[in-house]
Amino acid sequence: MVWISSRWKIVVMVGPALILFSVFVVYPVVYSMGFSLTKFQGFGTPEFIGFKNYLALADDPFFWQSLQNTIIILVVSIVLLVPLSFGLALLLRRKIPGGAGMRALVFGPAIIAPILIGLIWVFILDPKIGLINRLLAGIGIPPVQWIGGDILTPYAVSAVFIWSSIGFAMTIFYAGLQVLPEDVMEASSLDGATGWQQLRYVTVPMMRETFAIVAILLITNVFKIFELVYMLTGGGPVHRSDTLVSYMYFVTFTNQQYGSGMAIAVIVTVLSAIVSIGYLVLSRERKIA
Amino acid sequence: MQHSSSKSSLARRIAVGLVTASTIVALAGCATAGSGTASGPTEITLSMQNPDVKTADPATWAIVQAFEKANPDITVTVSGEAVAEHLQKLSIAAQSDTLPDIFWVYKSTAVDMQKAGKLLDLAPVLDELGLTDKFPASTVSNFSTDKVIFGVPYQGLLTGLWYNKKVLADNGLDVPVTFDDLINVAKTLSAKGITTISNGANQSSFSVWSFLVDLDRFGYQDKIQGILAGTEKYNNADFLRLYQHIAELRDAGAFASNVSTQTYQQAVDQFTGGNAAMLDAGVWASSAIQDAGIDAGFWAGPQFSDGVGDQKIVMNVASAPFAVAAKVGDNAAKLAAVKKFIAFYYSDEAQQLLVDNGQPPVTTYAPQVDATKQGALKAALDTATAPGVTSPETQPDLIVSTAVASAMYDSIYGVIQAQLTPQAALELVQKAFDAQ
Numbered sequence: 001m002v003w004i005s006s007r008w009k010i011v012v013m014v015g016p017a018l019i020l021f022s023v024f025v026v027y028p029v030v031y032s033m034g035f036s037l038t039k040f041q042g043f044g045t046p047e048f049i050g051f052k053n054y055l056a057l058a059d060d061p062f063f064w065q066s067l068q069n070t071i072i073i074l075v076v077s078i079v080l081l082v083p084l085s086f087g088l089a090l091l092l093r094r095k096i097p098g099g100a101g102m103r104a105l106v107f108g109p110a111i112i113a114p115i116l117i118g119l120i121w122v123f124i125l126d127p128k129i130g131l132i133n134r135l136l137a138g139i140g141i142p143p144v145q146w147i148g149g150d151i152l153t154p155y156a157v158s159a160v161f162i163w164s165s166i167g168f169a170m171t172i173f174y175a176g177l178q179v180l181p182e183d184v185m186e187a188s189s190l191d192g193a194t195g196w197q198q199l200r201y202v203t204v205p206m207m208r209e210t211f212a213i214v215a216i217l218l219i220t221n222v223f224k225i226f227e228l229v230y231m232l233t234g235g236g237p238v239h240r241s242d243t244l245v246s247y248m249y250f251v252t253f254t255n256q257q258y259g260s261g262m263a264i265a266v267i268v269t270v271l272s273a274i275v276s277i278g279y280l281v282l283s284r285e286r287k288i289a
Numbered sequence: 290m291q292h293s294s295s296k297s298s299l300a301r302r303i304a305v306g307l308v309t310a311s312t313i314v315a316l317a318g319c320a321t322a323g324s325g326t327a328s329g330p331t332e333i334t335l336s337m338q339n340p341d342v343k344t345a346d347p348a349t350w351a352i353v354q355a356f357e358k359a360n361p362d363i364t365v366t367v368s369g370e371a372v373a374e375h376l377q378k379l380s381i382a383a384q385s386d387t388l389p390d391i392f393w394v395y396k397s398t399a400v401d402m403q404k405a406g407k408l409l410d411l412a413p414v415l416d417e418l419g420l421t422d423k424f425p426a427s428t429v430s431n432f433s434t435d436k437v438i439f440g441v442p443y444q445g446l447l448t449g450l451w452y453n454k455k456v457l458a459d460n461g462l463d464v465p466v467t468f469d470d471l472i473n474v475a476k477t478l479s480a481k482g483i484t485t486i487s488n489g490a491n492q493s494s495f496s497v498w499s500f501l502v503d504l505d506r507f508g509y510q511d512k513i514q515g516i517l518a519g520t521e522k523y524n525n526a527d528f529l530r531l532y533q534h535i536a537e538l539r540d541a542g543a544f545a546s547n548v549s550t551q552t553y554q555q556a557v558d559q560f561t562g563g564n565a566a567m568l569d570a571g572v573w574a575s576s577a578i579q580d581a582g583i584d585a586g587f588w589a590g591p592q593f594s595d596g597v598g599d600q601k602i603v604m605n606v607a608s609a610p611f612a613v614a615a616k617v618g619d620n621a622a623k624l625a626a627v628k629k630f631i632a633f634y635y636s637d638e639a640q641q642l643l644v645d646n647g648q649p650p651v652t653t654y655a656p657q658v659d660a661t662k663q664g665a666l667k668a669a670l671d672t673a674t675a676p677g678v679t680s681p682e683t684q685p686d687l688i689v690s691t692a693v694a695s696a697m698y699d700s701i702y703g704v705i706q707a708q709l710t711p712q713a714a715l716e717l718v719q720k721a722f723d724a725q
Contacts, residue, residue, distance in 0.1 A: 042379075042384060043405055043407065045405075126547055127546055128551075129547065148549035149549075232550070233491060234552075237549040237703070253374070253376060253377045254373050254691065255692040255695050256398065256691050257692055
């Protein structure tokens with residue numbers, strides 16, 4: 001028998017993954033942090049300016065607008081997407097005719113490139129040529145500024161994000177439901193638990209880890225939303241519908257202010273980590289309680 | 290056992306031999322590719338701000354094809370991405386010293402690249418080729434810092450408002466001359482549900498060309514040096530009047546309700562589909578208009594009774610330039626090829642190719658325009674050469690940094706889309722200037 005618990009063997013086995021992680025994750029993050037402290041336009045010598053980029057962002061209304069939009073999308077998505085996708089998984093777990101086909105159909109949007117999803121939804125949500133407003137006009141309702149206005153756009157982006165992610169989240173829940181131990185479910189039925197009681201006191205608690213995984217994936221995906229906004233509105237009007245990432249793209253590549261752009265990237269990374277870790281801590285506390 | 294070992298040793302030697310031979314061949318290939326030797330054509334790379342140069346920029350494509358035909362010993366490898374991606378790629382390339390040989394770039398970026406020593410000084414090249422005098426003096430000065438010329442004009446920037454003669458005539462309207470005329474046109478058309486000025490802000494916030502001309506009608510050229518130096522402000526009383534006029538146009542219903550979600554291309558389609566009276570664009574749209582069979586005219590834009598200075602202005606300037614990477618100067622064969630390309634690009638033959646593909650010449654060449662096939666282009670060129678018309682040296686956004694230019698676009702679209710008051714729009718731009 002060969003023991004692998006000696007220190008050097010652990011180092012050898014973990015080493016390759018650690019090196020890859022350092023090169024492709026840690027190094028870019030540290031590199032971005034470094035550039036966020038400089039005035040840099042992509043070439044030439046970066047000029048160290050300390051925290052001025054961060055201070056300038058604090059005074060940038062477009063940054064705050066993009067942060068607000070990201071939070072709106074995050075809240076709407078988490079509040080609606082998690083229960084909706086779980087409900088769909090419960091529904092599709094039942095043996096219903098065409099269940100497999102329906103699962104494939106619900107998962108469909110998850111395999112469409114986000115840029116195409118944006119393109120499709122432009123033709124649905126556009127205030128002038130969009131399908132929804134045309135249908136509304138048919139019943140005498142005046143056009144609604146679903147996208148391109150300064151109120152509904154983040155909610156419209158949330159709706160499209162939910163549409164595109166629900167199949168993915170549902171699949172994870174579905175897989176989680178499939179591996180629930182049958183004997184526990186059977187025992188609860190024999191004890192006289194109703195369907196709702198079984199769901200509330202058996203299924204959901206046993207799937208806490210799955211809920212955490214889905215939530216973390218959705219949180220990180222929300223912080224990466226770019227293509228949807230880019231296609232739907234281009235961030236407009238006047239950055240009113242930008243998310244943090246689309247605004248970072250604008251600052252970095254359109255304005256060629258790499259230092260400021262990297263400062264936004266660092267903020268996105270930190271926020272994403274805080275929200276994810278916060279969620280994990282909360283779920284762990286509830287589990288312990 | 291020994292037999293097997295000698296067999297594997299032989300196989301190893303053969304493998305090593307093959308790898309060595311293929312490496313030598315590959316390295317030899319690397320040595321010849323791109324640098325140009327007597328054994329093969331010299332390759333020069335041309336990087337553009339367009340993902341499909343052949344289709345979307347037929348003028349450049351035609352010139353490259355004609356150049357390669359005339360110079361079989363030189364190949365031009367054309368590549369391109371959308372503007373933001375193109376600039377991003379250039380920044381990375383500049384940092385790693387792998388810039389394309391010739392590339393389109395914003396003037397402000399070119400100035401920075403020149404300062405960083407990334408660009409070839411084209412002054413000696415233009416002198417040697419005898420080209421300096423073929424450009425309007427303003428073009429040369431616009432692409433110069435001190436005695437260094439960092440760029441040559443890519444295409445002409447003749448911008449304004451295309452108008453559909455039929456839409457105006459059908460609604461009993463004349464081509465406007467003054468801003469008050471334009472307001473009347475907007476009110477009349479808006480009442481009938483017709484868009485007056487077609488433009489699109491989605492992914493094309495820069496598509497505000499006619500309003501940039503208007504800035505010049507409120508004294509931009511006289512003020513800009515002071516604004517850059519900090520002795521004057523962008524949020525001044527003159528510009529405020531212009532932005533208030535933009536708000537008046539918006540309130541008169543001049544713009545499409547989906548201006549924030551439609552792209553520039555959709556705006557063009559709206560105009561060529563006969564659903565808008567005017568299109569905010571430039572001479573580059575002439576081919577699309579011509580192909581759509583629209584009977585179109587070209588209007589330089591409104592004259593303002595409360596404007597500043599000359600109102601008979603048409604924006605007919607050089608666009609963003611072509612620049613040449615500094616490393617080209619280190620390779621004699623490549624430098625010679627680039628010189629040949631530049632000489633060809635500004636030859637009368639190539640300038641006529643520009644015109645044949647719907648672009649105005651960028652040299653002093655007097656083009657041949659077929660009025661029957663290129664009516665739209667002729668209308669634009671006639672407007673640019675009308676008696677008493679003058680042109681500024683450059684377009685307002687081309688003499689400021691990209692961040693300030695973005696703020697200018699945002700300020701104009703901000704008012705058009707009722708997101709910013711005229712005063713707030715001016716302050717947005719001033720803030721961008723201050724951040725510089």
